[in-house]
Amino acid sequence: MTETIAVVPGDGIGQEVVPVAVDVLDAVGEFEFVHGEAGDATKAETGSALPEETYELVAEADATLFGAAGETAADVVLPLREAVGSFVNVRPARAYPGVDALRPETDLVFLRENTEGVYAGHEDRLSDDLSTLTRVVTTSASERLAEFACDYVDDRGLDGFHVAHKANVMRETDGRFRDAVVGVADEHGVETEAVLMDAFATHVCLDPEQFDVVVCPNLAGDVLSDLAAGLVGGLGLLPSANVGPENGLFEPVHGSAPDIAGEGVANPSATLLSAAMLLSHLGYDDEGDRVRAAVEDVLAEGPHTPDLGGEASTEDVADAVLARL
């Protein structure tokens, strides 16, 4: 069976980093690529940042590689996460030899709840002065995330994971989240340590090595994983996987970077590492490992794009990765 991979480059540097990642996927496997449009440019043309065709394409594909979107990012990426039925956003944040990092010892994975919290938030304008947002937390979504987390640490031979929360203030909602996650882990004999998200923000800077896998509510995962990006040298290196029961949406954590778009110098590493996660998700573990190893080699030895202090182009980096496969 040939798997279908939907390819949605989006805006800005998405148009530059996604095509080279498709070349890499093409080099290691036989896939059918189907192309979709989304983002600011698509909105300008069609009136919608995420046309129905693109949504369907992504929903029906076996996996999707997404680039980035500009101003319309939330209108594109949030529905696409839903299109693939994603309940967890897997965000590794690792420092790589050869790349300057504030904390070179950082090697973390955030498992971010991907369906609720403030993202499921119904908002109301109650008066000229007052607006509210209804934050949603369910035991079922928290438990599903926890099951995933238990498998994730088991697969990696780890004993347990941290659970970030703010249950001292959001007692009912984050209390529910924390207790549900810890409860599932207890059943599986997986160790957990609950940590306040504010305390985590301090401690991950002071000593990132004490953390491996961090399970978070949706917005906490958004902010804390971006913080970790700062510790490893920026967003240019962070891949992510929006994992659903079958489908998955793979995207670099960085945005469309309008300041450098069109110059051909965007760092493709985050997208190539996202493609590696896509391969593993489809069951091509060896191919995923090969792509990951090739990207790591190139990060260690160069060539490097300007964001990492080099002078190479996106193509140069992609060619160096292809040459190592």
Next chain:
Amino acid sequence: MTETIAVVPGDGIGQEVVPVAVDVLDAVGEFEFVHGEAGDATKAETGSALPEETYELVAEADATLFGAAGETAADVVLPLREAVGSFVNVRPARAYPGVDALRPETDLVFLRENTEGVYAGHEDRLSDDLSTLTRVVTTSASERLAEFACDYVDDRGLDGFHVAHKANVMRETDGRFRDAVVGVADEHGVETEAVLMDAFATHVCLDPEQFDVVVCPNLAGDVLSDLAAGLVGGLGLLPSANVGPENGLFEPVHGSAPDIAGEGVANPSATLLSAAMLLSHLGYDDEGDRVRAAVEDVLAEGPHTPDLGGEASTEDVADAVLARL
């Protein structure tokens, strides 16, 4: 007129760092000190973490110096912030010469909204599976914070401030916050730059010098200021001021640190710097500056408590500060 300062040491190291800060206040001015109890130990004794007498004491004082509370922190500090009518939590995060910092160039002040957001959150358990929290944002609270921020930057000769938010997801609530803050600043001719709170988390690690004053919703301010604490070397150095129209509650950002409580080695710097903020708030600007300068000298030259790699006691540090006044 002799001002009344309420003194609430609370739990753990609060009992060690607050008394020495009272000595310092006593050394630079004539105040009437009134003492209140709060925290875990108080709850164990009286059944309440924050007895009515303490609440009244704080509400009626001209200012309060608070230490820390343990498990009951939220039950103590959130009502006390309300008792003083605080609408802004001022949190400077500065690296000091003589103290190891991940980013020694960090010199930031967070102005955190102190009354609403998820902290005003009404929570409901809607079913066995589902809980909600109603996040509250008003234009009036956002504008009051913005007026304070405009005065704050004016007083310091700065051109403007950043506004952290997550309005791409919380469009109605954080959109209201951002627009209200930017609107007030525009009227005052104060420059603003809005920044997504997740992007801020990355950028403050990569280049903290681009930020001076950061205006935040309540929870964003909680997490981002703790992140900044990680960049300057930990919570042991961060003071804070919960400012109300007249009254104010001054507290170190750190907690009760049960691991070192009772050993007499807690770093009193954050509490001494909070006392300096208290002095400035009461109009004793010179005295506040003197205390601040003395603490900075001691940070630069020692003696240092164990958290900073030294062997000094809390008393040693306090004596060194007193000797410099």
